[in-house]
Amino acid sequence: MTTTSRPPTAPPGPLVPRRAFRDLSEPVAGGVAGGLARHLALPVLWVRVFFVAAALLGGFGIMLYAGLWIFLPADRALDVSAPGLESATRAGKRPGRGRRVIDAGPAVALGALAFGIVLGFESLLGQGFLFWPVVLGVAGVALLWRQADETQRERWLDTTGRIDPFGAVFGSGGWASYARIVLGAGLVIVGLGLFAFRNGQFQVAGDIVVAGLLGILGLGLVVGPWALRLVDDLAAERAERVRTQERADMAAHLHDSVLQTLALIQKNSHDSTTVARLARSQERDLRQWLFSTDEADATTVAGELRAMAAAVETDHPVLVDVVTVGDCPLDEQTRPVALAAREAVVNAAKHAGVPRVDVYAEVSDRSVDVFVRDRGAGFVPEGIAADRHGVRNSILDRMHRHGGSAEVRSAPGDGTEVRLHMPLDQRPAPQQEEKP
Amino acid sequence: MNATIRPGGPVRLVLVDDHAMFRAGVRSELTAAGAGVVDIVGEAPDVDSAVAVIREQRPDVVLLDVHLPGGGGVEVMRRQPSPDTCYLALSVSDAAEDVIGTIRGGARGYVTKTITGPELVDAVGRVADGDAVFSPRLAGFVLDAFAGSIDVAAVDEDLDRLTEREREVMRLIARGYAYKEVAKELFISVKTVETHMSSTLRKLQLSSRHELTRWANDRRLL
Numbered sequence: 001m002t003t004t005s006r007p008p009t010a011p012p013g014p015l016v017p018r019r020a021f022r023d024l025s026e027p028v029a030g031g032v033a034g035g036l037a038r039h040l041a042l043p044v045l046w047v048r049v050f051f052v053a054a055a056l057l058g059g060f061g062i063m064l065y066a067g068l069w070i071f072l073p074a075d076r077a078l079d080v081s082a083p084g085l086e087s088a089t090r091a092g093k094r095p096g097r098g099r100r101v102i103d104a105g106p107a108v109a110l111g112a113l114a115f116g117i118v119l120g121f122e123s124l125l126g127q128g129f130l131f132w133p134v135v136l137g138v139a140g141v142a143l144l145w146r147q148a149d150e151t152q153r154e155r156w157l158d159t160t161g162r163i164d165p166f167g168a169v170f171g172s173g174g175w176a177s178y179a180r181i182v183l184g185a186g187l188v189i190v191g192l193g194l195f196a197f198r199n200g201q202f203q204v205a206g207d208i209v210v211a212g213l214l215g216i217l218g219l220g221l222v223v224g225p226w227a228l229r230l231v232d233d234l235a236a237e238r239a240e241r242v243r244t245q246e247r248a249d250m251a252a253h254l255h256d257s258v259l260q261t262l263a264l265i266q267k268n269s270h271d272s273t274t275v276a277r278l279a280r281s282q283e284r285d286l287r288q289w290l291f292s293t294d295e296a297d298a299t300t301v302a303g304e305l306r307a308m309a310a311a312v313e314t315d316h317p318v319l320v321d322v323v324t325v326g327d328c329p330l331d332e333q334t335r336p337v338a339l340a341a342r343e344a345v346v347n348a349a350k351h352a353g354v355p356r357v358d359v360y361a362e363v364s365d366r367s368v369d370v371f372v373r374d375r376g377a378g379f380v381p382e383g384i385a386a387d388r389h390g391v392r393n394s395i396l397d398r399m400h401r402h403g404g405s406a407e408v409r410s411a412p413g414d415g416t417e418v419r420l421h422m423p424l425d426q427r428p429a430p431q432q433e434e435k436p
Numbered sequence: 437m438n439a440t441i442r443p444g445g446p447v448r449l450v451l452v453d454d455h456a457m458f459r460a461g462v463r464s465e466l467t468a469a470g471a472g473v474v475d476i477v478g479e480a481p482d483v484d485s486a487v488a489v490i491r492e493q494r495p496d497v498v499l500l501d502v503h504l505p506g507g508g509g510v511e512v513m514r515r516q517p518s519p520d521t522c523y524l525a526l527s528v529s530d531a532a533e534d535v536i537g538t539i540r541g542g543a544r545g546y547v548t549k550t551i552t553g554p555e556l557v558d559a560v561g562r563v564a565d566g567d568a569v570f571s572p573r574l575a576g577f578v579l580d581a582f583a584g585s586i587d588v589a590a591v592d593e594d595l596d597r598l599t600e601r602e603r604e605v606m607r608l609i610a611r612g613y614a615y616k617e618v619a620k621e622l623f624i625s626v627k628t629v630e631t632h633m634s635s636t637l638r639k640l641q642l643s644s645r646h647e648l649t650r651w652a653n654d655r656r657l658l
Contacts, residue, residue, distance in 0.1 A: 085531055093503040323576035323610050358572060358612025371611045
């Protein structure tokens with residue numbers, strides 16, 4: 001995307017246009033209200049109320065809803081999670097959202113509401129000439145569109161990429177989709193029939209013309225959704241293909257690296273330390289590709305800690321387990337914490353004599369806390385020789401210098417825990433807290 | 437830690453994982469480290485066969501993989517093949533939604549696949565005794581979920597009801613403390629630690645049901 005001229009106040013980074021999507025995760029009818037609510041950052045209830053209220057203004061809300069349903073793309077195609085998770089999703093291995101009885105609640109309420117509106121109209125206007133056929137027709141078309149959504153969604157989840165004419169209409173089947181098609185088509189036909197029958201009483205001559213027109217119209221309504229979606233789908237499929245190729249490249253690359261590592265492990269099978277280190281580094285590599293949604297880059301505190309753990313694991317025969325809660329950008333204020341944590345982990349790796357170090361970091365609005373713990377040899381903190389600078393300079397003094405605090409708790413034989421605490425002042429004003 | 441022979445006989449356990457090699461590995465580790473403590477009475481590679489095996493064997497504990505053909509581990513628990521069975525999730529997935537989702541689905545604990553044999557035996561024993569088992573990583577996820585920084589599809593205010601003490605316990609677990617060490621640090625008994633963890637788990641599992649009621653209530657459907 002090229003952006004020619006932007007106002008100077010615009011934030012850096014690629015400009016992503018905000019688009020509205022329909023929310024297909026739990027649609028009542030077409031997911032229009034849910035999607036709009038998310039786009040406009042309003043409670044979904046307000047949007048629904050708006051549509052219902054607008055529907056009373058001569059059906060304006062219904063028209064609007066139908067129009068948005070047709071023209072807003074569904075959001076599912078753009079949801080991309082990590083490749084490993086996507087693959088597990090496609091294979092049906094991940095827990096999905098269970099449909100609960102209560103999920104049908106809004107739909108039932110909507111139906112009841114529609115029925116009420118119909119009755120209201122009837123009592124106001126009496127038996128309209130066109131009214132019932134139109135109501136039935138609209139309901140039928142809505143059902144057909146709903147099924148079209150369902151089918152489209154299944155096609156995204158489908159990996160084979162073949163288009164099967166039966167599947168294009170019914171998706172992967174199930175009584176719900178059959179019922180939707182049959183009921184929808186039935187309602188349209190009944191609507192048309194009703195219209196033709198009443199018409200027929202008066203205009204026998206125009207009958208045939210109308211019937212023909214209606215036939216075409218009905219066919220168009222049934223086929224229309226898919227024809228229209230096809231255009232949308234082409235773009236989606238192209239994007240999907242690019243993604244698939246990218247993924248295949250990546251998979252090939254990882255495949256090589258995994259095989260290499262396994263070969264190395266076979267060669268070094270007598271040396272358990274090397275085997276563990278190889279396995280660990282390979283696990284990290286794979287894990288990052290499979291599960292991490294954000295790149296573990298060193299621009300945030302959590303990312304920096306993970307990168308640090310990886311580096312220490314490569315240099316020393318220890319396993320560094322990093323658990324982080326919350327995150328914030330790595331800046332002048334938080335960098336000392338990460339550096340002190342690295343020093344603490346390296347110390348543990350060198351001196352504790354145990355294969356495992358736990359790192360826990362918690363970032364809140366007010367402070368960053370990092371705990372580095374091992375269950376190793378331990379030492380007497382007061383007894384550090386004056387010429388040893390690791391703990392004193394790199395951990396304690398560094399934290400104090402930058403306005404934080406550090407505590408080393410250790411006893412011989414009882415392991416060591418280094419606690420780092422750095423208060424954060426208000427985030428938007430990145431100030432340096434250099435004490436004299 | 438050494439496994440002690442359980443008074444009521446060994447824990448009857450069913451192993452559910454779609455990778456045969458992993459099942460074999462766990463089986464050998466459990467047999468080695470948990471002799472007399474854990475008795476593996478069945479294995480299953482997917483949801484349907486897991487449900488069948490659990491229904492037939494009625495085990496005390498099911499060691500359940502999160503990613504499973506046929507709908508994931510949650511689906512097995514949802515079908516409730518046996519009422520008295522406890523579930524311990526054993527996963528390699530680091531995705532918070534998987535882990536928290538499985539816990540919400542009714543699992544009593546979550547451990548990672550890199551866990552050692554004795555630790556796994558200990559975890560199985562704890563789950564069989566009705567306790568919750570939190571690995572450091574799960575404790576981290578729980579804190580994240582309760583802080584609202586993970587978007588687990590449905591995190592709501594109900595999650596805020598974790599008490600300061602429960603939060604404290606979770607923090608220590610996330611820092612790699614063992615139960616005993618948590619108890620020592622907070623000057624409480626191990627039993628109290630277990631109580632705090634169980635109630636954390638209960639709140640986590642309950643919240644989805646609360647949320648459901650609230651959702652319906654908000655829309656004046658109830």
